[in-house]
Amino acid sequence: MTKQKATLIGGTAILMWSLLALFTIGSAPVPPLLLNAICFGIGGMIGLAWTARQGFGVLRGVSWKVYAFGIIGLFGYHLLYFTAFRLSPTAETGLIAYLWPLFIVLFSGFLPGERLRAPHVIGALIAFSGAAMIVLGRGGEASGSSLGMGLAFLCSLTWASYSILSRRLGAVPTESVTVFCLATAALSVISHLALEETVWPVSPLGWAAVLALGIGPVGAAFFTWDIGMKRGDIQLLGVASYAAPLLSTLALVAAGIAKPTWTIALAALLIAGGAALAARASARKG
Template sequence: MTQLDAVKKTDWLALGAVAITVVSWASAFVAIRGVGTSFGAGQLALGRLLIGTLALGLILLVQRKWVKPNRTQWLQILSVGVFWFAIYNVALNAAEQRVDAGTTSMLIQIGPILVAIFAGLLLGEGFPRWLVIGAAIAFSGAVLVGVVTAVTTTDTTKTDADFLGIALCLVSAATYAIGVLSQKPVLRTIPGLQVTWIACAIGALCTLPFAPALVDDLGTASMQATGGLIYLGLVPTALAFSTWAYALTRMNAGRLGITTYAIPPLTILMGWLLLGEIPHILAVLGGVICLVGVGLSRRR
């Protein structure tokens, strides 16, 4: 095999990993919405994180790769686990009890802008003109989504969104941003899979107070709902984070980040096919405005 053939093969493998990640994360919004009637927000987060921790731990055992973090790195990974895995998941699950899957996925996409804003505030990276313009556009889109979904609840949209649900979506986006900022410096020296496993385990420990309620929910949940919980732990958590880390080692981070723009339309399509949810047209418009703002914020 020539070097060119090897490069092409690697590119196809990376592309396949990206596709698995994007489809898996899009399906997570639909799965959370689907099983949210059977599991509370905290219980669902704990169950998903426990399953994800077990699956990722098995993968690590097979790879047998471990880099010892220093004290600073432990603190950074702790932040990832608390904010991105624990608080994010609980807030997201609670949000999807009030907001349809498609609208939620669109609002979460403002996370990259929050990452840039927090980096400007906390790391002194400044506020480039396009970041300010993109942020203003994205947040105007989020406001439109919030207003439309909160005041428009009809049989056509088949959603029950309200301002609390929108606020929880924004909390999820903010905790995602904090997690990404904490994770970024760690990934320079610690393997992504190892960081993900430790953070997932920390998230599970943080949500352990929901264990008694999870046991109760499992006792009354249908087989379909329990299967959805297992799916969330194995596919969007363990598998998708692994394929994302794989792709990140073989693709430019900026180009890879753009692929997440495909998540909202996929989520809307899956929500329509599997749940019969159709977001209000103005909510979709607001989501598109959010995505445009995110895209503009990344201009150099």
């Protein structure tokens, strides 16, 4: 698989994550950890079907340390994310949680064979400013706890570390994500039973939203992201990830949930400009 193809495959995860907010709204009133359990369960089933084509023997050759890493990454990120927003449901919390693409770009410089160029960092900062306009523009409660914001910061570090360290596990087959998903689903069930009241979707549309989440943003996206992180252009994918909040907002506008504003247009220019700058630097690197 070429680096360009792997980058394109990884980019599909960003497209799928742009539908996360829309489908999550549609899945109400299902509580977060229960939703996590259902969606990762669906994602794990997709992974089993994919792995069956290659043979399950490929999973037996993976070290338990790799499985522990993947499970901690997926479950830990989502647990920190949900807890952060429960303690501090503010726009600022969302912005802190969305530092992970910038961290991916910065941390990539420590990877063997990778060279971090100034345009990558500048592009990431420009794209981050565009994402900041989107996230802060959504608003939230007037005040939030410092603990919640601290957990949001740990959340962003967790996902960036998971993504970057996936590069170091390039020889590990992507089929291993199947186990990550199924174990995350099991841990989410346990956490849900301990912390939440069980509430199921109230309509066929709600069930459809849950199914769509499990198939895409909280399912197949983790498999395509794994391919992108292991074999693609990691700096370009990091900067391009800032398109997710923009595309998410556009999806909400198309669904009639949000209204179009000039802020969205300006954010689009900043994110596109930052991504273009990073892409140019990657082209020169190649």
